[in-house]
Amino acid sequence: MHPLRAIRLQALAGFRRLERVFDFAFGSGQNPLRHLGALGFMLLWLLALSGIYLYVVLDTSAAGAYRSIDQLSHEPWRLGGMLRSLHRYAADGFIVVTLAHLLREGLYGRYSGFRRFSWLTGIPLLLMAYANAVGGFWLNWDQLGQFSAVATAEWLDWLPLFGSPLTRNFLGVDTVSDRLFSLFVFVHIGVPLLLVFGLWFHIQRVARATVFPPRRLAIGTAATLLVLALAAPVASQAPANLSVAPTEFAYDWLLLFVHPLTDSTSPAFVWFALAGALLALFALPFLPQPAPAPVAVVDADNCNGCRRCFDDCPYAAVTMVPHPTRGVRQLAQVDADLCASCGICVGACPSSSPFRSGAELVTGIDMPSAPIGMLRRKLVSGMVSLGNQPNKIAVFGCDHGADVRQLAGPDVAVFSLMCTAQLPPSFVEYALRDGAAGVLVSACAEGSCEYRLGQRWTAERLLGTREPRLRASVPSERLALAWAGAGDEAAVRRTLQSLRQRLNAAAAPTSAKPTPAHG
């Protein structure tokens, strides 16, 4: 294994432990670590709303800006001061969750293949976020804003781009004109608009992108920032005075770390460090990666154009086109660049039913590396291999979730899929008809699906709220569901044991013969 990959996997194991700590407190579906991108979106809206208020009250002149912002802290009920503090803390929070989002996706290796586009379009957003955050300090023209503006100008002047040094704009009181200040405001409004535009690119290849966290998490995060804003309101420092250098001041290290770094090294060092970091991030997707699995393939003869694969694909890789031979019907078409090879479309296809006649099961859309016909053959042979065990159990799991292979035993046949949502619900019924007394379906915990929507679609299909549904006639006591991510095999084992006990108890008073799922 490549040393870098080994380091990444080791760090990922540590991060997963942290995620489990958060799972314990929040539940997997509300775990903030699983909603970092959505939290970033929410904080951006908080910034926009509080920013609109600040813009309304801001005097956009060099002489009046400080006074207009400082007054907010003296308003009755301190509502303005609270919104100002919320604006600052939301900015800090936005940077924290954005960096954590970058770290998490990097550790999970989500930067190559079909995810390359999202990775590459996400990196510039971080630069925009920092540029905007730094510029925001200048609008409150206090000593911190003065220091940041001058330090930024000195840093930018290292590049041979400007005819006249930008720093000359801050040489004296007269040089900071209202016009220059209007430019600050323009940049602080313009860059966020660019950021939103960039975010649209960032999530463009993600179907049903989550742009708002679950309500409980959203309320908890917003309330935390509000409490912080009330408990530790942000205050202005002394007004800017370009004839006096700021010496020591309260400092926002999360947003302005670049200035002390430049002071303690040099502008050149920081430029090279930034360029190196950006180069490394941009290069990651182009480093040698394990060969991707073959993408989904459509069989025109077995595709009836029902659009379920189109609806369920988490990465919008399936589009519908006119069927070449069936008149008004449609045909699914897979974009190989977007396909994640997750198999979720196979589980959605009504032609994937194992009850279809024919020696070989051929479906409308299938994974060449693990065709659905092969799963049916494996299921049949797996049940046969368990012999005359009284309560045979078929376990279906996910290659990316809890490792179900460990559960194989004398009464258990295990089938690990690319994603549990690759499993058509009719396979549950088929397994019961084929000799299984019970079926255990193991999928990742909510919010932790490798392919985003696999866990959700699995749950909805098996609970009968999404097509293709598991038929209601399937005895619910013979089906068990486990939601467990990688490393949480113990949870699946417990569910299996519970199912086994249930089956044994049901079989004890009558006979060992399983009740047919339906007539």
Next chain:
Amino acid sequence: MADISKSGPLAWIGQALLYGLFALLIGVFSSWPPYRHLPPDQALIKLSFSHQGKPVSDCRNATPEELAKLPPNMRAPRVCPRERSPIAVEFDLDGIAALRHVAMPSGLSRDGASTLYHRMQVAAGTHRLVVRLKDDVRSSGFDFVREATVTLKPAQILVIDFDPGKGGITLQ
């Protein structure tokens, strides 16, 4: 059903702790520790100018041969060079050479302004300054010289600029 949800008191305490940690991370590092940019007994001198040097040579009359090569509407009798002189600047602080710099004119034809920005941290107190500036390659010696004794308070910023309209080298 799909959520590994915890709803016991321990989970609520855990949530409160983790939200608190988030608030603590943001609340603390958005204002602490304070940053000291300049030691308390220091001042700053910023030497900066943006100035176009004199042309590198005098204008001359075009020769008849040169004029003949030009279209009739472009036959100006005088030819003046576009290129500007680089600007040499020297700054002595308390008799010690603190800066020696030649700022080249900007632009592909070297016909733009020469610029300089240089920040120096000095001890607060009284200092003897000598600034010399040369903006014409045709002249000998420095075209502008300014000597001054200044007393700088802690954290004071002294800006040394060049403004021909105000007599050349300025201190502010």
